[in-house]
Amino acid sequence: MNAPAPMIRLTTQRQIILEELSKVKTHPTASELYDMVRKRLPRIGLGTVYRNLELMADSGVILKIEVGGTQKRFDATTDEHYHIRCSVCGKVDDIDVPVVKELVAQAAETTSYLIMGHHVEFTGICSTCQQQQAQ
Amino acid sequence: MNAPAPMIRLTTQRQIILEELSKVKTHPTASELYDMVRKRLPRIGLGTVYRNLELMADSGVILKIEVGGTQKRFDATTDEHYHIRCSVCGKVDDIDVPVVKELVAQAAETTSYLIMGHHVEFTGICSTCQQQQAQ
DNA sequence: TAGTTGATGATAATTATTATTTAATCTTGA
DNA sequence: TCAAGATTAAATAATAATTATCATCAACTA
Structure with missing residues (x-):
């Protein structure tokens, strides 16, 4: 059964x-x-x-x-990848930066947490918002 | 004035x-x-x-x-530093992993965003929640 | 010290999300 | 094929987090 x-x-x-x-x-x-x-x-x-x-x-x-x-x-x-968020309009895109696997190992050494994963988020201004601010 | x-x-x-x-x-x-x-x-x-x-x-x-x-x-x-969040209780702590400055440079090469910064967040289970789950 | 400005506390309104309810739809076995 | 039961959908209500509004009060300035 x-x-x-x-x-x-x-x-x-x-x-x-x-x-x-x-x-x-x-x-x-x-x-x-x-x-x-x-x-x-x-x-x-x-x-x-x-x-x-x-x-x-x-x-x-x-x-x-x-x-x-x-x-x-x-x-x-x-699949694992990082993101970038526009601080003006809030849009989120993928970003093509290689995943840093060592970070998890490094983190494991200094914490009592059981580490499950990590995520990197960049902040910036997207091209659309850059153009609008330039005006 | x-x-x-x-x-x-x-x-x-x-x-x-x-x-x-x-x-x-x-x-x-x-x-x-x-x-x-x-x-x-x-x-x-x-x-x-x-x-x-x-x-x-x-x-x-x-x-x-x-x-x-x-x-x-x-x-x-x-000052710039990274964080770890417990996925069970939601608590957030500092984590003592050196800041990877190169990430911003790498990101800048592959995106049309104007990059302002980045942040790394680890997820894991804090020691308190680990003990409670072990019971 | 009177008047203006800014800040507070109370409360209402908004926003994002989750839960509940009811009705519709699908699946399976007689 | 049809009825019973399960699953899902849509509508709606409920909740949680945050933000806005506003009357009042305090602090600063002329």
Whole structure:
């Protein structure tokens, strides 16, 4: 007797949420994603977006990135990489800086925490906001 | 004619908020700090704590650390250093890992953002939570 | 000392998220 | 195919964290 596999159904809503998230290189918040998905599924509820993002993050299909700013953001790419956040508009992008694996080892030496991982977040001003400030 | 210096008054509330924040090595949230400050100033308002933390962070007296987790946290130490957050209880501590200055240079090469800084956040389980889980 | 400005405390409003409820949809076995 | 049961969705309510508003009070200035 196997534990009754909880078996997650691939519903239209889930499929489209995942598709829309995979489309973009930035990392939308739940409500940004809600706006994107609504263009294809106008009757979807915001709760559905939240619930399914949370579900997919728990099962490892997507990444929940809790970086600076007040809102959680989501990422369809799950390999380890770093992010940069615009301090003006709050947008979050991937940044192509090699992951520094040694950091975790270094940290382990100086702390009583059991280390699970690390994340680097750069802050800066994106090109759009730079142009707007230059005016 | 100098621009009229906005002159920030050092009120009792501000003084005590800063004192309490400086006392601890962890990085309290606004409402944790509110509880601490209330022991000395029982009639202080939560809004005052929020307002002044924000003010002091803007003027560089303290550091606002917006890392993972839902709440903002504050730090009386403003020199550059990294943090570790317990994924069980949410507590945030300093961690004594040397700052990797090269990261900013590396990032600058691969992005169109104007880079302002970076921050490393480790996640792990603090010793208290480790013991509780072991039971 | 009167008037102006800035700060506080109380409270209301907002924002982001999570939980609950009800209804719809899918799955499976008779 | 149909009914029973499970899963999901949408709508809505509830909660948590933060920010805004505002009447009042205190501090500084002319």
